[in-house]
Amino acid sequence: MQNNKLPTIKEIAKKLNVSVSTVSRALHDHPSIGLVTTMRVHKVAKELGYEVNKSAIYFKERKTYTIGVIIPSLAEPFFSSALCGVEDFAGQFNYNVIIGQSLDSFEREQRIVENMKDHRVDGILVSLTKETSTYEHFDNLKKYNIPIVFFDRVPQKKDIHFVSCNLHSGMLQAISRFVDAGHKKIGLINGPAKMAATLQRLEIYFKCLKENNLPINYDIIASTTLSKEDNVKAIKKLIDQEEIPTAVMVFNDYVLLDCIATVKAAGLEVNKDISFISFANLPIWEYMDTRPLASIEQFSYKQASIATDFLFKLIDANNKGESTEIDYLQQIIDSEIVNY
Amino acid sequence: MQNNKLPTIKEIAKKLNVSVSTVSRALHDHPSIGLVTTMRVHKVAKELGYEVNKSAIYFKERKTYTIGVIIPSLAEPFFSSALCGVEDFAGQFNYNVIIGQSLDSFEREQRIVENMKDHRVDGILVSLTKETSTYEHFDNLKKYNIPIVFFDRVPQKKDIHFVSCNLHSGMLQAISRFVDAGHKKIGLINGPAKMAATLQRLEIYFKCLKENNLPINYDIIASTTLSKEDNVKAIKKLIDQEEIPTAVMVFNDYVLLDCIATVKAAGLEVNKDISFISFANLPIWEYMDTRPLASIEQFSYKQASIATDFLFKLIDANNKGESTEIDYLQQIIDSEIVNY
DNA sequence: GTTGACTACGCAAACGTTTGTGTAATTTTT
DNA sequence: AAAAATTACACAAACGTTTGCGTAGTCAAC
Incomplete structure (x- = not known):
């Protein structure tokens, strides 16, 4: 129904009996084009509903x-x-x-x-x-x-x-938060070994423990492939001990959600028997009843x-x-x- | 450092002393080009690391x-x-x-x-x-x-x-769910008047009430601009009555989160004193302790x-x-x- | 040995725009 | 009044590709 073809610079040129270069320059208000011509071009362009074909420009400018x-x-x-x-x-x-x-x-x-x-x-x-x-x-x-x-x-x-x-700053704040609250046994649930983030978290965890004069204890370090069942397995490893960690750093919020559900099911009370701080990736905690003590925000x-x-x-x-x-x-x- | 210019069809043509049209056709395995030429073109194209300039094609094809x-x-x-x-x-x-x-x-x-x-x-x-x-x-x-x-x-x-x-199917299921659970006073917290969804929800709410032979009661209908304080105000209107609605349809999950917090603060128990079904827009309920009875999924x-x-x-x-x-x-x- | 059919390729236009260069006409300078 | 400068525009190339058309060359058929 519609006229399929969009007006081009050529048509304006034809209509005014000037060259396309003149039209192009006029449309850009180039000083070398006379004022009257420039105005006439603008007028006709408007009448025709002309708009530059950006594809042509992209092509020409290689951008x-x-x-x-x-x-x-x-x-x-x-x-x-x-x-x-x-x-x-x-x-x-x-x-x-x-x-x-x-x-x-x-x-x-x-x-x-x-x-x-x-x-x-x-x-x-x-x-x-x-x-x-x-x-x-x-x-x-x-x-x-x-x-x-x-x-x-x-x-x-x-x-x-x-x-x-930089995870160090956040993790350090987190561990300090735990330590200030009296925690001495601070566990870690880490991610899949092949992820760069995993190694990083582990190193920084060690570093932060050291900075707080806490010992490294592999019994309270677990890892997960991030699947739900693996998450559960990880937290279970930590709480299936005589002396469970009273605080745990968790790889991310998804993992933490499973952790929370699991410890609750195990009869533990979050933020009392066991506290968590997670690496934030879900903006949900403010709506939740059971929350971690804090989250480490990475500002995506x-x-x-x-x-x-x-x-x-x-x-x-x-x-x-x-x-x-x-x-x-x-x-x-x-x-x-x-x-x- | 790098050669800024990408190889074009022209360069292939020059290198083989054939025309660009031949190259173009050869690259598309056009039958009118001899097998040897086609192969030579492909070979040189590969050597040069040629790739079509899609910008040129976009421009030409107007796509x-x-x-x-x-x-x-x-x-x-x-x-x-x-x-x-x-x-x-x-x-x-x-x-x-x-x-x-x-x-x-x-x-x-x-x-x-x-x-x-x-x-x-x-x-x-x-x-x-x-x-x-x-x-x-x-x-x-x-x-x-x-x-x-x-x-x-x-x-x-x-x-x-x-x-x-179509909200009707979901809303009807929701009201039925309420009715089946014995609810007779089913309220509605609706959205801003200017939103199309609001009017729609209201109409369907009425329709579904009718289909379940329930009366319309404006005392248990509220609306919110979706701001937190307005959400709170809306649910408060519903629960500040002698006989509160025992079930409420809620505009969306964000609103519902505020509703839940508010009714809890008011000492009511969710899913006992008052039940909710919301229009789903947040994939969080499976992680929450306090959930609505159900959500109406709109399958984005x-x-x-x-x-x-x-x-x-x-x-x-x-x-x-x-x-x-x-x-x-x-x-x-x-x-x-x-x-x- | 003139047709006709094929094969394999080249020529050139087209897509719409920008821009360097050329050039009349007009104005300014001397 | 002749030379120089300025104004206002046109010409044409270029960006990379596709494609309709034309045309040499080969071969077979009559």
């Missing part, structure tokens, strides 16, 4: 004003909140955001990177898959001059741009915002053709505990 | 293989789950998804639509702002042949493609998936140049209660 975000899962509040940060920030710069869910599959991550590269995005933000331990698929992007900034789940290497969260929104800022800096540098590789943009923000 | 999704907020699980549905579905078709958060602002919604139009997306999925009551900004898209499918929060008009959720993921399917049908029709306006694609799926 798309689009950035890609690769996150493990949209369903996780931690990441949807991060995406929110990206979107808010990118929107202000009139950039579009395309998303890709890796669903924690390395293969999907590769495919998404490939796809975004094909789409010629101007830059990519990534939070890695649990499985990701090699980074060739990202290194490839350098050939295409597509900058990449990692956030939260970042590669274990130094020659990258990234934003991550903030991380993502900073990462996006970095990305725009890099894209900018690209535009200006600053071939001299600028320094790696890296920022580690402090985690903090939030009390409940 | 971007990208769809836009406009949702009120990524932070709401209901919508991030919907986005998840879109992404999963679109990914299978090798389509990209760009997102826009309206943040329930009509003005932002307009801007996002504009932006997506500029970006020449192939289609748009929308869940409306609470404020949206006029639709010119969407009607505009027809000029550009950009199909649009609404989901969940859909316009109050008939000449659109949409997927929405499913709605979004179907809407995406519709959108692809429309895009397909567009591609085939089926100018004959195909019928409006409309589907109303049944809500269902899920018990806790």
Whole structure:
């Protein structure tokens, strides 16, 4: 029904008997075009409902004003909140955001990177898959001059741009909180061994224990693959002892939910017989009856915002053709505990 | 450092002393190109690391293989789950998804639509702002042949493609559940008057009461602007009576959380003194101690998936140049209660 | 040995825009 | 009044790809 064809600069030119270059310049109010002509062009453009064809410009400029975000899962509040940060920030710069869910599959991550590269995005933000331990698929992007900034789940290497969260500050606050409350036996429920976050949490846990002059006791350290039954198994390991830990650091809120249910079922009272502090990834505790003492907040929104800022800096540098590789943009923000 | 320029079809052509058209066809294994030439082209293409410039193709084909999704907020699980549905579905078709958060602002919604139009997306999925009551900004898209499918929060008009959720089925199940449990005084806490969902819930509430031969009683109907204090005010209205409603339908889970806290604070016991069923938008109840009797699930993921399917049908029709306006694609799926 | 059919490829236009360069016409300078 | 400068525009190339059409060359058929 509608006229399928959108008006172009050519049609304006024809209508006014001027050249397309004149029209183009007039539309940009270029000084070399006379005032009358400029006005006439604007008038006709408006009449025709002309709008630039951005696809043409993207093509010509070799830019798309689009950035890609690769996150493990949209369903996780931690990441949807991060995406929110990206979107808010990118929107202000009139950039579009395309998303890709890796669903924690390395293969999907590769495919998404490939796809975004094909789409010629101007830059990519990534939070890695649990499985990701090699980074060739990202290194490839350098050939295409597509900058990449990692956030939260970042590669274990130094020659990258990234934003991550320092668990030490939060964990230290957490342990202090426990210690101040009189706890001496502070356990840990950790994640899957292959996740970078797991090793990190363990190291920092040790470090913080040391800083508080507490002994390391492997009987009160458990790990889980994050499945429900494994979570239950982990907490059961800790409470199936004569002398159970009175405080436990828990890998994340999902795990903690299972822990809470399990200890309750075992007849223990949370925050009395046993206290918890978790690494926050669910914004639910304020609505819950049974809460951990506190959570260690890792500020996904903030991380993502900073990462996006970095990305725009890099894209900018690209535009200006600053071939001299600028320094790696890296920022580690402090985690903090939030009390409940 | 890197060679900034990506190899093009031209360079392959030059290298082999053939024309670009030959290369193009060879790359697509066109039968009119000899086998040897085809193979040589493929070989050189591989050597050079050639990849098609999709921007060029997008431009030429006037397509971007990208769809836009406009949702009120990524932070709401209901919508991030919907986005998840879109992404999963679109990914299978090798389509990209760009997102826009309206943040329930009509003005932002307009801007996002504009932006997506500029970006020449192939289609748009929308869940409306609470404020949206006029639709010119969407009607505009027809000029550009950009199909649009609404989901969940859909316009109050008939000449659109949409997927929405029928509250009647779920509400009827809910009221029946209450009635079966012996409840006779079933209240309602509704949303802001200007939201379409509010009127709808009210009408269906009346209808379901009628179908169960229950009287309408305005003393046990309240409404809230969805702010915390308003939520509290609403539930207080219901329980500050001699004879309180023993069952209440609640606008959504956020409201319900406040209701539960409030009735507890008032010394009432949930599921004994007063029972609730809410319209689900938070996937948290299975982790909570105090739960509603059930929730009315509106299947955001499913709605979004179907809407995406519709959108692809429309895009397909567009591609085939089926100018004959195909019928409006409309589907109303049944809500269902899920018990806790 | 003139047709006709195939094969295998090249030419050029087209998509819409921007931009460097060229050039008349007009105005200013000397 | 001739030279120089300025104004206001046009021309054409370029971005990378696809595709309709044209055309040499080969081979078989009559």
